[in-house]
Amino acid sequence: MQTSIQSIFSNYTKGKSIFVNKDALSTSYMPGSVTHRDEPMNNIANILAPCLRGERPSNIFAYGKTGTGKTLCVNYVVGELLKNTGQNGSIRTVAVNCKMRKIADTEYRLVAQLCKELGKQVPATGLPTSKIYEIFNDLLDGKKQNVILVLDEIDTLIKKAGDEILYNLTRINQELKQAKLTIIGITNNLSFAEGLDPRVKSSLSEEEVFFKPYDALELRDILQQRSQIAFARGALSEGVVEKCSALAAQEHGDARRALDLLRVAGEIAERNNETAITEKHVDLAQDKINLDKIMEAVRTQPKQSQAVLWSAIKIMEVKKEIATGEVYEQYKKVCKKRGLASLGQRRVSDLITELGMLGILNTKIISKGRYGRTKEIKPAVPAQLLDDIKTVLGKDFYFE
């Protein structure tokens, strides 16, 4: 036992690793140069340039699907901009990811977070929203400066908190005497701007920058660039990068996906003590990523939803196609055994539908004539995975 653990560790440290710098494959990695995004980058740079002369640049609205380099490009350009700041007045940037729960997903929290980023701690709760705007205002206007506000995943913020925030933020400029505020909104929701208040829309998207998906060739170049940093020489066999980029190109040209594939393929190869990554590992990586996605979804479901899923799996072990009523009966039993308050049938029906949306169950409404109308529930994942889900629910969540 001990020796085997020893050998795992010594393999890990001594054996020549496939990876040299795995960070280069992570999504937050900031490469020295950005590949195949010249057009939007130049665009952004041109728009932001005036602030080097102390003028206020236009607000920018950047949009494009996930993994098209929006955040990367914006951060890169802003970073370069900061480097070029001479004595011509100061430039500050504040970046917030609005998707972060509990940090910036309401109006109050967002502004509070902004204040914090600007170096002023404010109470997490207790102040009127108007007060916090005041504080924010004072912070900005404290000296002559150009502040660039980067709001990543801005759509989630608006969806949760309404577009009033943007209206307030864009209006702040009129009240500022010394400082100037520029907003860069980033979203991957292409139809996001449609639902906005026209005033907000026009002021936020003074300039729009669209990020189109990468095609397979571009993805290949990106992967090649990153893999040179990430992997040891000779660790990549022929065709691996091509395969990753082709797979990711099918998924609407998502670079994040491509990098994940490559990284996971590498991890799999490394774990198997192999010296090179082959296309076989990419296939395995593809499976693993899908599996992880579903597992994560299962894990993060609320208890009740898990109980419903558990009940459904339990019945599916002996029966292929099952109905809502059967699941509900089983579910009630499970709740009783676990001392969990059980929900009404109406709700359980909705939960089953939700599990269907997640791609764990396959639900279809059918009518069985005289014997009623119900959802026909089948597993939407391979039996093996279903087993894994059952194990996780059974062990980690004590349904067993």
Add this chain to the structure above:
DNA sequence: AGGTATTCACATGAAACTATTCTCTGAGTTAGG
């Protein structure tokens, strides 16, 4: 045989409740002047 009518077992919607989370207010506390 052919045509209605029933009936089952939920689906689907809307309104009503509830519990939780936010926001706001004012009282109490602190610290600096």
Add this chain to the structure above:
DNA sequence: TAACTCAGAGAATAGTTTCATGTGAATACCTGT
């Protein structure tokens, strides 16, 4: 005295339940031949 902290009230929100109504087709029940 201004700034801050904090508990508690009221508002907003998410999660559920209750009530009401809708659905599709296998079966039951007629009807006239």
